[in-house]
Amino acid sequence: xxxKKIVAGxxxxxxxxxxxxxxxxxxxxxxxxxxxxxxIAAPFLHLPQLVAGNNQRITVAAxxxxxxxxxxxxxxxxxxxxxxxGVNTVIIGHSERRTYFGESHAILKxxxxxxxGKGMRVIFCCGEPLEVRxxxxxxxxxxKQLKESLFHLSAVQMERVIVAYEPIxxxxxxETASPEQAQDMHHAIRDMIGAQYDKKTADTMSILYGGSxxxxxxAEIFSQADVDGGLVGGASLKVDGFTQIIAAx
Ligand code: PGA
Numbered sequence: 001x002x003x004k005k006i007v008a009g010x011x012x013x014x015x016x017x018x019x020x021x022x023x024x025x026x027x028x029x030x031x032x033x034x035x036x037x038x039x040i041a042a043p044f045l046h047l048p049q050l051v052a053g054n055n056q057r058i059t060v061a062a063x064x065x066x067x068x069x070x071x072x073x074x075x076x077x078x079x080x081x082x083x084x085x086g087v088n089t090v091i092i093g094h095s096e097r098r099t100y101f102g103e104s105h106a107i108l109k110x111x112x113x114x115x116x117g118k119g120m121r122v123i124f125c126c127g128e129p130l131e132v133r134x135x136x137x138x139x140x141x142x143x144k145q146l147k148e149s150l151f152h153l154s155a156v157q158m159e160r161v162i163v164a165y166e167p168i169x170x171x172x173x174x175e176t177a178s179p180e181q182a183q184d185m186h187h188a189i190r191d192m193i194g195a196q197y198d199k200k201t202a203d204t205m206s207i208l209y210g211g212s213x214x215x216x217x218x219a220e221i222f223s224q225a226d227v228d229g230g231l232v233g234g235a236s237l238k239v240d241g242f243t244q245i246i247a248a249x
Contacts, residue, residue: 004206006162006229007246008039008123009236010063010091011046020046021053026239028055036229036249040236041091041123044077051086061089061123064097067110079118089121091231093149095168105148112149116157123162123231124150125210126189130169138167139188146192155197163189163207164231170211172233179220182209186226215241218248 015023020042031038041061042050050060066076082090092111097103103111115122126145128138142165150161165185170177177185186207194202209221210231221227229249236242 003204003228005036005249006039006206006208007034007036007249008041008061008091008164008208008229008231009242010041010094010210010231010233011043011236012063012096012233013043014237015043015046017043017046017049021049023237023239024050024053024055024058027242028053028057030239030243031057031246032243034246034249036246038246039089039123041089047082047087048085059089060087061091062087063091063094065090065092065111065115067107067114069114079114079120083118083120088119089123090115091123091125091164093125093145095125095127095166095171099168105145108149109152112153116153116160119160121160121162123164123208125164125166125231127166127168127171127211133167133169138185142185142189143192146189147196151196155201158193158197158201158205161205163193163205164210165189165207166210166231168211172212174212176212176214176217176221177209179224182221182227183224186224190226213245215244215248218245222249 039059039061041063062082065079093108112122126142128141132138132141167177190202193205206228208229208231209227213230213232214235
């Protein structure tokens, strides 16, 4: 069954709004026609102008949102605000949010519900730290992340979910999971979705790999049967490299 191919760039807290706009416009000119959907997840402050840039080739996404709909939550950004400016895709559960901002399974479940409740799409990140990988508990670790924050959704709601497997030991470290390690985990995740839901939900779920994806390793990782694209951090900040990664999909 065919699944959507996706290459998503996660700029994290990099670029000023003016630098971001330049990067976005340059990227729009650089990417040739591709069967993959290209997504850029930019800082909140950048989003209105990127959406207004109206680049048909690139979907603009947020890197986070509040679990609350509105109210006295100083410093937070709601899904309503994102939706109002035309942003309909949100990354939830990135390991940096989990680690540095204390986002628990329960908080992430609420965020997933808030985004899905608004009719928007979630890119749900999961992935294990190094000690868990070394102890060979990575599959049950990821299964718990999915069960605690995602698998309460209905099969119909799951159609608006993209899963990103990002082993923490490979994020920003230059160390990448081997194509076999990525494939094994992606296959396991697809099996978990099949067991929780049904074969169609599993077969149609796009599962992205993230963690030091570069122009030099993208093609090999993306060629794995259960890898449907990538979530790319550092390498998405360079137009040439990111264009090559998109072409590898
Ligand atoms: P990286 O980040 O490509 O810089 O390793 C990936 C991510 O955190 O999404």
